[in-house]
Amino acid sequence: MSQLFVGSICLSDIPKDKVITARNGKMYVNITIWVNDTADQYGNVGSMHISQTKDERETNQKRSYMGNFKIPVPAATQPTDSADLQPVPEQTSLPAENNAWTEFLSR
Numbered sequence: 001m002s003q004l005f006v007g008s009i010c011l012s013d014i015p016k017d018k019v020i021t022a023r024n025g026k027m028y029v030n031i032t033i034w035v036n037d038t039a040d041q042y043g044n045v046g047s048m049h050i051s052q053t054k055d056e057r058e059t060n061q062k063r064s065y066m067g068n069f070k071i072p073v074p075a076a077t078q079p080t081d082s083a084d085l086q087p088v089p090e091q092t093s094l095p096a097e098n099n100a101w102t103e104f105l106s107r
Helices: 054-058 096-105
Strands: 019-021 027-029 031-035 044-050 065-070
Touching: none
Parallel strands: none
Antiparallel strands: 019 027, 031 044, 044 065
């Protein structure tokens, strides 16, 4: 199942030696994404770090934190009671300010 996540990345904290320039001149940073089983107190469900080399992992070097992310929640819609609904009056003609448009269409 696909899911949408939203978050931010702190570009100023990316170590320059971790930026890779490809043959096409574009610059990349390899990242590692961690998704938690439950959200934290701020609603974040995961975090992103700069990927480490095997040597960096084996020597327990500190990871470079990039940011976190959450699953967006759509704005809550207010339930409406059908008794509160007002009927919309049927409009049989265009308002007077649209007469020029009506005249144009009738040509």
